[in-house]
Amino acid sequence: MTNPTAAILIIGNEVLSGRTQDANVNFIAKRLGDIGVTLAEVRIIPDVESMIIEAIQALSTRYDQVFTTGGIGATHDDITAASIAKAFNRQLHTNAEAVKILQTYYLERLNETRLKMAMVPEDSILIKNPVSAAPGFQIENVYCLAGIPAVMQAMFDVIIPTLKIGQTFHAITVKSHILENDIAEPLAEIQNTHTTVEIGSYPSFLSPGKWGVSLVVRGTDPDMINHAVAAICKTIQSQGHDYVIE
Amino acid sequence: MTNPTAAILIIGNEVLSGRTQDANVNFIAKRLGDIGVTLAEVRIIPDVESMIIEAIQALSTRYDQVFTTGGIGATHDDITAASIAKAFNRQLHTNAEAVKILQTYYLERLNETRLKMAMVPEDSILIKNPVSAAPGFQIENVYCLAGIPAVMQAMFDVIIPTLKIGQTFHAITVKSHILENDIAEPLAEIQNTHTTVEIGSYPSFLSPGKWGVSLVVRGTDPDMINHAVAAICKTIQSQGHDYVIE
Incomplete structure (x- = not known):
């Protein structure tokens, strides 16, 4: 039996600028080893739409599962959801379930800006965020997680039971x-x-x-x-x- | 003036398996920022010839400078030099200058195995290794450095004066x-x-x-x-x- 394969795509300028020492690759790599998934490639790219689209298309075709981190917040540099929608030729739409999650968490502080975090590609499955509510999403074989390590880790542990697994390394x-x-x-x-x-x-x-x-x-x-x-x-x-x- | 661009290619299984927390990306990223080079992409791939060839061809075409780390030792999993020779359609040959460096360092301990570290693609320029002698090499716009952080860092500081630079970030x-x-x-x-x-x-x-x-x-x-x-x-x-x- 061959183990399923995976790639990680780290999206964001902070690792490339040298400001931040990435911690997400090592966490995901260890978890994948535990569940028998071969991590075959990692890419780190900036918040640039064309680069996100190209990397997602290449990696999702080549590997069984792709995990992205970063760029799913509500500020101007958060373009992951919109870019991945384009990569899969889907519309970016407001997900009603995500809106409810944000309403419950933010109450009267929910505004137009925060509602951006409810926008995901059509046909996405939401990924629960046990730390700060705003969900990640899965589209096709791509799982989009937050960039902040504490949030990413909590989200990753949520999706583990849904992943293709193999023989533990x-x-x-x-x-x-x-x-x-x-x-x-x-x-x-x-x-x-x-x-x-x-x-x-x-x-x-x-x-x-x-x-x-x-x-x-x-x-x-x-x-x-x-x-x-x-x-x-x-x-x-x-x-x-x-x-x-x- | 637009700053020159660069990519890093980390070659080796130890980061992908989760055994090692990569430290080379952050070091190189900071140095590149200091000399005004835009780090545009990082890839981490295993010791697999076809993946090394593909990544080198893609990154060296797209960016002004490419830095690789790892896989230039003398054990069976060190296939960087041979793979990069293939990527550039060059022969892998024994570099006379590299042999001299190894002779001076290893003396009577120089054997067939260690001589593998003198094999680089034809037309390469050697990169001095101030820590442990066995040199890195530059071929076209690709600089191949050791994977061990202490050695890689010393080699990187050797090549800095030869790099294309831009305005400091x-x-x-x-x-x-x-x-x-x-x-x-x-x-x-x-x-x-x-x-x-x-x-x-x-x-x-x-x-x-x-x-x-x-x-x-x-x-x-x-x-x-x-x-x-x-x-x-x-x-x-x-x-x-x-x-x-x-």
Whole structure:
């Protein structure tokens, strides 16, 4: 069984300008791993209509599920809903259910500006926002979430039960002070004989002249992971080095 | 004068699997802002040859400069140099200058595996690695850097003097406890009358029921930024709220 695939599209200028360190990719990536979805690509683009349309069309065609964050508020730079409506050739319309949600939350403070947050592409399914009411929406295989991490995370946990899922990914990390280049050849051989797992080699720079390596074995079959990990440990040991399994 | 544009391509499975929180985008984004380069797009893709080729061809055609991180080591999952050679229809060859660098650094520890790090696309210019010797490379308008943040950062500072630059970006942030939706309309008007700056509105969720907003005015013309900031402050004040300028 092949796991379903997904892409993330981060929409907004704040990550590209360097003002904000993105936190949404890592949260969604971990959640997708837990439910057995392969995160195949991430794009970060500015609030520019043509770029949103192009990215949505490319990613929604290529992957099973697409998650967007950002641009669904009520200020002038929030153009995600309108752009995604265009990407799918749908009208942007006022969703009656969303209006009710906003009325209940904002009461007499609901005004023309805030009503913009009830405008979604036709045929959308609303995504509940447990933090600040204004909903996200799903259209086709694209899930549009808020950009603020606390709100995005709450929305993501709402949609999890509705997502296509696969076999959970597991990962075991073998850490050692061996230099990765000293085991590159046997490591390639272990990868070649364990094709259903993915073996990553990540050197880390500890201090000047001092290096370590993290060898990460990831996949959906725990037996195969354990088998590959045992082979890696044996290789490190045969070269007279210690290791730690995490 | 329009500033030159750039894209970042993060190559590697560790960010997509959720194992690693990317730190390279934020570092490069800030540096590009300082030298007046507009970061227009970021993509994060796995170590898959076809995806690297496609992304390099798309981004190098569209933007003035492309920066890649990751996949230039000597283990089996390091396929950046070979993939980028294919993207530009060049041979992957052993660079004599790179061999010398590796010989000087590794001495008798230089072996067949480590020599893989001297293989770059033909017509590449090497990028010095002040941390761990193995060089990056530039081919056409694509700069290929290491994935480890400490190494990538040192390499990036090496190439800065060679990059196309523009007018430095400046940004001023106005912070207030006003709700962004309460000034959405005048804010849109201020954006419309200050088209050479980019005004971003970023609500932040402080605690349940307590919100703040950061209004970021960014651009290359300090006078226009100050003018827009003054208009924003006046709007906030007229609604009886305080603000802080950062």
